[in-house]
Amino acid sequence: MAHLITRRAALAAGGAALAAGSASAQIQTQPATPPNLPIERGATLRMLRPVRFVQPDEDVWRANCERFAQQHGIQVRVDFVGWEDITQQTAVTANTGAGPDIIIGFDAGPHLFADKIHDMTDVADYLGTKYGGWRPLAQAYGRRQNRWIALPFGASGGPAIWRTSALREAGFDSVPDDHAGFLRLCQALKRINKPAGFALGNAVGDGNAFANWLVWSFGGSLTDEQGNVSINSPQTINALNYLRELYPTFVQGTLAWGDISNNRAYSAQECFLTQNGVSLYFSLKNDPATAAIAEDTQMTPMPKGTLNAVPNAGLTLNAMVFRHSRFPNAAKALLMYLMEVEQYDPWLRANIGYWSQPLNAYAASAVWSSDPKISVFRDTMNNPFWNGYKGPITEGSVAATADYVMVQMCASVASGQATPQAAAAEAERRAQRYFRRR
Amino acid sequence: MSTAAASTAWTKVRQQPSALARLFDNKAFLIVVCLLPAVGLLMTFLTYPLGLGVWLAFTDQTIGRPGVWIGIENFEFLFEDPIFWSAVFYSVFYTAVATVGKFALGLWLALLLNQHLPMKSLLRAIILLPWIVPTVLSAIAFWWIYDPQFSIISWALMEMGLRETPVDFINSPWSARWSLIAANIWRGIPFVAISLLAGLQTISPSLYEAALLDGASPWQRFRHITFPMLMPILAIVMTFSIIFTFTDFQLVYSITRGGPVNSTHLMATLAFQRGIPGGQLGEGAAIAVAMIPFLVFATLFSYFALARRKWQQGESND
Incomplete structure (x- = not known):
């Protein structure tokens, strides 16, 4: 080019x-x-x-x-x-x-x-x-x-992107900033058949963004400040337990979602709350067929959860x-x-x-x-978060992100293939391989 | 005297050929010279990459820096890695099921095409389409067909009122595994069918005529003429098919990227995932090297189990 x-x-x-x-x-x-x-x-x-x-x-x-x-x-x-x-x-x-x-x-x-x-x-x-x-x-x-x-x-x-009308119908003015409120919102959206959806497939951008948000917002992290693997923590287990309640509210198929899937589902009005970059908003706004959806769309930071900062890198x-x-x-x-x-x-x-x-x-x-x-x-x-948070950036943190360690930990719990404890232990095993000292 | 004089004339010292001519008269040298380009090409484009791949498997090389020799550490890790074993299992399962499917349907199709049909050539050309289309294109088509939200199959079923929710094609492990196998079979049938059709056409019609005179049923004709006569080509086609299927990459990577949760990783896709996006070149190479024994086994199986029949060497099949 x-x-x-x-x-x-x-x-x-x-x-x-x-x-x-x-x-x-x-x-x-x-x-x-x-x-x-x-x-x-x-x-x-x-x-x-x-x-x-x-x-x-x-x-x-x-x-x-x-x-x-x-x-x-x-x-x-x-x-x-x-x-x-x-x-x-x-x-x-x-x-x-x-x-x-x-x-x-x-x-x-x-x-x-x-x-x-x-x-x-x-x-x-x-x-x-x-x-x-x-x-x-x-x-x-x-x-x-x-x-x-x-x-x-x-x-x-990657903030939360949502339909004002759907949230209003579900009884919410905006996306709550705490976990319990966010879960209630997703459950309410599911009830009115206007569900939320977040990528849990091998999606480099969206999958990692959601998995990182989930773990970080509960205070978990892939590594500690010194760069030791710290993913198998009570905070991570809490996050995964929360996901077990949250996942059933998602639109069907999110385990197979790639980076483009939530854009398509949101544009087709199959999904009414997701997490994405600004590209989705502009693609809606610039297409006369979907301009009305853009008009009805709002973007706000993902819930902070237990933190003071927005858990998004x-x-x-x-x-x-x-x-x-x-x-x-x-x-x-x-x-x-x-x-x-x-x-x-x-x-x-x-x-x-x-x-x-x-x-x-x-x-x-x-x-x-x-x-x-x-x-x-x-x-x-x-936002003070980066891929591999909160240890120093190494080739290990790059590899762990690219190999979907966090995403697959979440996906295995959401799909019921693993318990939160087993999934966190498996993520720890994989991360330790990437962060091994050479 | 005169004869002696004549003989001296005849025994005139033969002119010594030049060193270059002698060199090119040397058979050993000629062999080396003629083989050199081929050997050079093979060494450059086959042996070197393969050797490099095997070498990498014993190092900890990553994309960012050169590796050092670590012996079999990569293999030790893989041996205890459930994701690797899941990829081994699915590679074998995928190959076995898809091969059986492709051969059953391909043979059936070949037998149908071997009949006298109107517009036979056109039909045969159309049959080849799935195989001619670039794999990535057909993979993208299947990606849409299997999409969780926008699958045409789901849409059709829901429009007809047969289902309320979209079909789960690739959202759970086993449905994703079967969906990919179906896509692979669809793509692989033409290769098998056309190859077997070529084999069918080499069978002499006189054999069938003789069998008809003996009162053989269609099944008996298939069992005792078609099938044995097809065996040699079947063995070759099966060897190729197994190798293509076992090393398949594009279908799986384009449709599921190994998901959901690594359940559809083949060894080839896992090797790529770990080696290139994951940056662990050594580990990726180790996974690729681990495919070699399976491929050697599959090839030997095809050859020894299917092709080494005595009748092929012209002896009676007792």
């Missing part, structure tokens, strides 16, 4: 950015000294990025990169690749020491290749000082042992610069440039809420007042 940025596209986006200048005025900055990154002469940069949600995402991104290229007389090429291919392409790039200079991966991706990528502490410190500090999720995924190895660019959260764009790059300064300078307000705010607005900022100052961006329904995504990166 390589495209060369056309002059026209660059001009158009430049114009958009000019117009944006005033729109970005409300974003407060603090004085900070940028790191000295003398750009190598004749540098050529290649960047790999996950494909866009919406077309303006790609347009503004390319235009920003092109402006940087023109300002410094270098070449920047951006390739957009499918989401499922990013991890494998990153692995190949890291292991062969050839390929793109910059890859924007997901979540903990950079932690797998920590010894093959450049330190980003100087850039991150500068940006943090200038834009009011990094948000907790950005710190979790960007830092490794007190230094920055990656620059998070944004995250896409947003899918995070995380940029890394490889050591094999011949132009590391140019690469770091480009990433820094993209995070500056003149570039970042137009990009944030172009994404209409799909991505939420990692730096506090951008919470004032105009994007969050464009549609009141998407304001729930504004603080996605304020």
Whole structure:
């Protein structure tokens, strides 16, 4: 999907950015000294990025990169690749020491290749000082042992998405913030034949989001602060016992649900409360056939349960610069440039809420007042949870997430195949394999 | 004297061939040179990946970093891993049931197609469709057919008033296992049917005529002519079919991804799941290596049990 940025596209986006200048005025900055990154002469940069949600995402991104290229007389090429291919392409790039200079991966991706990528502490410190500090999720995924190895660019959260009319019919104004209330809501929805549904199948995004919410909201965690496996805990057992009551209220088939299933069921009015990213709302809103459903839809954080924070870890764009790059300064300078307000705010607005900022100052961006329904995504990166919570991010936490350890623990209890105790013990056994010391 | 002179003329020293010509006259050298491209290709594209796979199975390599030799630790872990054993069980079960299904239906179809039917060629071409369609496409079709909410079968049954709720195709372990087997049989029938049809057409009609004169019933003709004559091709087709089925990946991965709760993982899908998304290349390779004994056994079984009959070597079958 390589495209060369056309002059026209660059001009158009430049114009958009000019117009944006005033729109970005409300974003407060603090004085900070940028790191000295003398750009190598004749540098050529290649960047790999996950494909866009919406077309303006790609347009503004390319235009920003092109402006940087023109300002410094270098070449920047951006390739957009499918989401499922990013991890494998990153692995190949890291292991062969050839390929793109910059890859924007997901979540903990950079932690797998920590010894093959450049330190980003100087850039991150500068940006943090200038834009009011990094948000907790950005710190979790960007830092490794007190230094920055990656620059998070944004995250896409997974709140509860529900039909106002169905909740009202069931006697609720909104989604309760406690477990008992949430269970009552789901039972009431089931009674009026407008059930809730949460993915319990092998769905990387939705399945992990729900399983994590369930366990975290009861105070459970995959690992403790030191990184020891702690999943087999009373909190987890409580969560799984709760699931045994909750699961019968779901629409049929959630054990076989993939990432797309709840979108389809919700759009087809088979399911009236689920957990999803903002994409579902926009796909409803942009299709005249389902616009009425979008009108009737609300999004609020998943219940906090026993915690004070929302138990959700947003899918995070995380940029890394490889050591094999011949132009590391140019690469770091480009990433820094993209995070500056003149570039970042137009990009944030172009994404209409799909991505939420990692730096506090951008919470004032105009994007969050464009549609009141998407304001729930504004603080996605304020949640202090990450995949593998609450231990340090390691290849173990990445593998445990990718291998659905938590999801399958929940699914085996929901389906009645295992007792909560047996399921937690099995999850512990599997996690210990991934977290074994080498 | 004159003869001696003539003989000297005739015994003129033969010109020694050049070193290159002698080299190419050397039979051993020629064999090596002619085989080299083939051996090179095989080594590069077959032996090396296979060897690398086997080597990985004895290391703890992950996607992020190179591994070190850990002996049989991966296999020790797998030996105690219930998910691995469930994948072994389902791989064997899936292969056995799907193979029986494919051969029963495929043979039946072949026998039907061997009759004189109108538009025979067109029919035969249509029969091949499930096999020609890329597996991923047919898998996506079945994914929709089995969808918990939007299955066309559920919809039809509910519209006809035969059911109140959607059919549970892939939402519980055993229904998911059977659903996948059905999809595999659907896809595998054409291969078996067309191969067996080719075998059927090599059987001499005079055998059937002789049997008719002897008053053999249709069943006797099938049992004593068709079936024995088909045996050699049956053995080959079955070997291929078992290998294809045992190593199936796309159907299962596209429809259930091994779910619900790992109940439909085949060894191939589990190897991929652990190796690539899970990042544990060593463990994934170990699962893949664990498939080799099963495949060797299946191949040997097909050959020795089905193909090594004396009549194939031209002797009487006593």
